[in-house]
Amino acid sequence: MNVISLGFRTDLMMLEMSGSVVVDRSTHQVVRTPTNPGFWWGNYVLVASPLRDGDADHWTHEFGEYFPEATHFSLGVDGVDGEAGDAAELARLGVTVEVNAVLTAEEMPAPDRTPPGVDLRPLHGDDDWAQAARVHASCDDGDPSDPAHRAFTENRQADLRRLCEDGYGAWFGAFVDGRMAAGAGIFTDGSGLARYQNVETHPDHRRHGLATAVVQHAGHWALTELRANTLVIVADPDYHAVDLYRRLGFTETERQVQLQRGT
Structure with missing residues (x-):
C-alpha cells in the first residue's frame, strides 16, 4: 500500500523510529506498538480509501483479528482531502470522526529574539523530562487517575525521550525562572x-x-x-494554534482522517 497522506507518512515514521511494527497488507497497513498497547494511534489499521458499503463489518472483523485484546477501535483513512467515507457505514461503526489539518513549511527563519526572561533550550536529563511531563499533564484531557492512561503517557514519553537520545531529533523547552513553561519535539528519519x-x-x-x-x-x-527540507505539523483545524502556525509560514496542505472509539 502506497501511503499518500503526509500526516500518516510522518506518523508511521515516528512510530517505526520508536520501535513499532508496520505490516503492509496491500489494501491496508497494520500498525502495532507492543510496548504500549494502550496507545490507540500506535495500534491501528490504516486503510487505503474512504469507507464504502460493507466496510464497517469488514474492518470491524479485521481489527478484531489483528487486535483481539484491544479495548479500542482505531482506523486511519489514507487520503489528502479529509473524506472519511459513507455516512451510514461510519454510523454503523459508532466511531468519532476526527479530521485534522496537516500543515507544512519549507522555510523557518532563525528566531530574532526570545521572550524576555525565557531560556529556550533542548531537554537534558531526568529533571527536564519530569518537567516536560508536568507541562503535558497540564494540557492533557485524559484522566490522570486512570492506570491505563497513566501507563500510556509514561510509555509514550519514554519513547520520545529515547528518540532524542538516539539522535532522531530534540525536545525544546521554554524555561521561565528555571521551570519549563512550554515545549515541543521535532524528529526526522533522514x-x-x-x-x-x-x-x-x-x-x-x-x-x-x-x-x-x-x-x-x-x-x-x-x-x-x-x-x-519540509516541516510537518498536524493540528485541530478549529483550534487557535493553527493561526500561530500560519503566522510562522505554515500552509495547510491536506486533511487527515482518524476514526476511533473505545470498546
Missing part, C-alpha cells in the same frame, strides 16, 4: 521530512509568545541541523 510533536504551553504561561518561540526555534534547528 528522509527530509521533520515532524513536530506535542506543542504545549502550561496554562499559567499562555499568551506570552512561548509556543511561537518554541515552534520557530525547533523548526529552524531541524532545517539547519537535521538537514530536513
Whole structure:
C-alpha cells in the first residue's frame, strides 16, 4: 500500500523510529506498538480509501483479528482531502470522526529574539523530562487517575525521550525562572521530512509568545541541523494554534482522517 497522506507518512515514521511494527497488507497497513498497547494511534489499521458499503463489518472483523485484546477501535483513512467515507457505514461503526489539518513549511527563519526572561533550550536529563511531563499533564484531557492512561503517557514519553537520545531529533523547552513553561519535539528519519510533536504551553504561561518561540526555534534547528527540507505539523483545524502556525509560514496542505472509539 502506497501511503499518500503526509500526516500518516510522518506518523508511521515516528512510530517505526520508536520501535513499532508496520505490516503492509496491500489494501491496508497494520500498525502495532507492543510496548504500549494502550496507545490507540500506535495500534491501528490504516486503510487505503474512504469507507464504502460493507466496510464497517469488514474492518470491524479485521481489527478484531489483528487486535483481539484491544479495548479500542482505531482506523486511519489514507487520503489528502479529509473524506472519511459513507455516512451510514461510519454510523454503523459508532466511531468519532476526527479530521485534522496537516500543515507544512519549507522555510523557518532563525528566531530574532526570545521572550524576555525565557531560556529556550533542548531537554537534558531526568529533571527536564519530569518537567516536560508536568507541562503535558497540564494540557492533557485524559484522566490522570486512570492506570491505563497513566501507563500510556509514561510509555509514550519514554519513547520520545529515547528518540532524542538516539539522535532522531530534540525536545525544546521554554524555561521561565528555571521551570519549563512550554515545549515541543521535532524528529526526522533522514528522509527530509521533520515532524513536530506535542506543542504545549502550561496554562499559567499562555499568551506570552512561548509556543511561537518554541515552534520557530525547533523548526529552524531541524532545517539547519537535521538537514530536513519540509516541516510537518498536524493540528485541530478549529483550534487557535493553527493561526500561530500560519503566522510562522505554515500552509495547510491536506486533511487527515482518524476514526476511533473505545470498546
